[in-house]
Amino acid sequence: MPLDKNLQILIVDDYKTMLRIIRNLLKQLEFNNIDEATDGSMALAKLKDKAYGLVISDWNMQPMTGLELLKAVRADAGLKALPFIMITAESKTENVVAAKEAGVNNYIVKPFNAETLKAKITSVLGA
Amino acid sequence: MGAAPLPAASLDQRLASLRQTYGEAIPLDDLVDVVRGLLESLHGDVTLQDLRVYGELEALARYIRRAKEEIRSIRPDDISEEHIPTANVELDAIVTHLEEATGTILDSTEIVEAIATGVGGEVGERLQAAVTAIYEACNFQDISGQRITKVISTLQTIERRIGLLVEALGGTGEALPRKPGEKAATSTDDHLLNGPQLPDNANSQAEIDALLASFD
Numbered sequence: 001m002p003l004d005k006n007l008q009i010l011i012v013d014d015y016k017t018m019l020r021i022i023r024n025l026l027k028q029l030e031f032n033n034i035d036e037a038t039d040g041s042m043a044l045a046k047l048k049d050k051a052y053g054l055v056i057s058d059w060n061m062q063p064m065t066g067l068e069l070l071k072a073v074r075a076d077a078g079l080k081a082l083p084f085i086m087i088t089a090e091s092k093t094e095n096v097v098a099a100k101e102a103g104v105n106n107y108i109v110k111p112f113n114a115e116t117l118k119a120k121i122t123s124v125l126g127a
Numbered sequence: 128m129g130a131a132p133l134p135a136a137s138l139d140q141r142l143a144s145l146r147q148t149y150g151e152a153i154p155l156d157d158l159v160d161v162v163r164g165l166l167e168s169l170h171g172d173v174t175l176q177d178l179r180v181y182g183e184l185e186a187l188a189r190y191i192r193r194a195k196e197e198i199r200s201i202r203p204d205d206i207s208e209e210h211i212p213t214a215n216v217e218l219d220a221i222v223t224h225l226e227e228a229t230g231t232i233l234d235s236t237e238i239v240e241a242i243a244t245g246v247g248g249e250v251g252e253r254l255q256a257a258v259t260a261i262y263e264a265c266n267f268q269d270i271s272g273q274r275i276t277k278v279i280s281t282l283q284t285i286e287r288r289i290g291l292l293v294e295a296l297g298g299t300g301e302a303l304p305r306k307p308g309e310k311a312a313t314s315t316d317d318h319l320l321n322g323p324q325l326p327d328n329a330n331s332q333a334e335i336d337a338l339l340a341s342f343d
Contacts, residue, residue, distance in 0.1 A: 015269045017229045021262050024237065028259060060273065060320050067316045089273055089323035091330045096338050098319055107339055109332050110323070111266030114259050116332055 003125055005030045008050065012036070012043040012057035012066065013087075022056060022087070025114050029121070040064025044072050047079055054125065059088035059095070067102055074103040083124045087112060141165060155195070159188040203293050211286045218275050229268040236261045270323050277322045 009031055011022045019036045026034055035050070037043035041064040043057065055073070059066035066086055073079045086099050087108040096107055106120040145153070145161060153161055162184050236258055243254035314320065323329070330338070 013269075015272065017226060017233065017265060018269045020233055021265050024233075024240070024262050025259070028255070060322065062314070065314050065316055065320070067319065068314065089270055090319065090321055091324050091335065092319075092321050093330060093338060095319055095321065096330065096335050098316070100339060100342050107335055109330065109335055110270055111263070112332070113263045 003029075003031075003122060004053070006033060007031060007053040007125070008033045008035070009054045009056065010035050010037060010043060010046055010052045012038070012040065012055065012061070012069065014038050014058065014061040018058065018087075022117070025117055028114065029118055040066060040069030040072070043069055047073065047082070048076075052082065054121070055082060055084045056087055057084065059086055059090050059099075067099060070099065070102045070104055085120055085124055087117075155191055159185075159192060162188050198293060203289050206289055207286050211282050214282055215279055218279050222272050222275050225268050225271055229265050232261065232265060273322045 009026060011019055011026070011034060013019050013022070013036075016038075019038075023034050023036070035046060035052075037046055039061040040057070043055065044064070046052075047055070055069075057066040057069055064072075066088065070084055070086070073082055073084060080103075083105050084103070085106045085108060086104050087110060088095070089110040091109045099107055105124045108116055108120055145165070149157070149161070162181070166181050166185070239254060240258040243251045243258060245251075246254060
């Protein structure tokens with residue numbers, strides 16, 4: 001099944017450069033409905049305001065981290081099934097385990113490449 | 128006939144007198160004089176054990192005095208007021224320059240990408256592949272920024288510890304307050320915010336994929 005290119009995607013990162021890189025790579029994959037947030041709390045507000053089909057989030061942000069965002073999403077009845085990919089420099093086993101236990105769908109370690117991003121999105125969206 | 132042995136009560140009296148003068152804590156600056164005075168006040172049959180204890184006390188006082196002199200010689204005020212702030216400013220400047228340079232690279236790359244789309248064909252595809260490689264390489268800005276943030280945090284910890292050490296040794300240094308920009312622990316997952324790992328310690332994407340798969 002092909003990926004739905006009209007999917008609404010929310011990318012979350014406190015580094016504007018990373019938002020730009022991920023957005024450009026997603027555009028290369030022909031995703032054009034992309035919104036951005038610079039921390040977990042801003043992302044959560046956007047998620048409650050609009051229907052998204054995928055969240056791609058960094059972990060290390062203030063005031064709300066990516067893990068806290070993930071937990072808030074999974075605790076929200078209206079958002080708990082939302083596909084969630086973590087993209088982060090946090091590569092320790094304890095981080096991966098914590099994210100998985102919190103309900104992450106996939107985990108990409110920085111620095112990453114376009115192929116990995118595509119593969120994880122495809123895997124998470126079940127295409 | 129030698130000096131009369133020091134009765135046990137005399138030592139107790141001497142200690143009581145010291146307590147009366149200094150209370151329970153003797154300032155480090157006075158410690159050497161107190162130990163010397165105590166030893167000089169003792170006459171007669173002091174036991175070997177007593178001598179060993181007094182000797183160790185005196186050695187401890189000498190050690191503390193040497194440590195204070197060494198700390199004074201490295202000028203801890205310079206470290207907290209000049210060296211570390213300067214290093215922080217330089218590191219902040221590196222982060223800013225990295226961000227600006229990466230922004231410029233991305234500006235140009237987006238122009239090339241637009242041209243590649245217009246060119247099409249094999250040349251367009253090759254240009255597009257090069258553009259993708261540049262986007263991937265620009266990951267470095269985020270990773271470098273996080274590494275530099277870790278270094279700044281480490282410097283701030285050293286600065287604070289030096290202040291505490293100087294204070295503990297009776298120096299004039301005051302405990303250094305938290306810097307305005309210094310991040311306080313506010314997240315529920317602070318213990319997991321490790322930042323980028325050095326290549327030898329980091330899990331690869333393949334290792335992380337295997338770890339995730341082990342949950343299934």
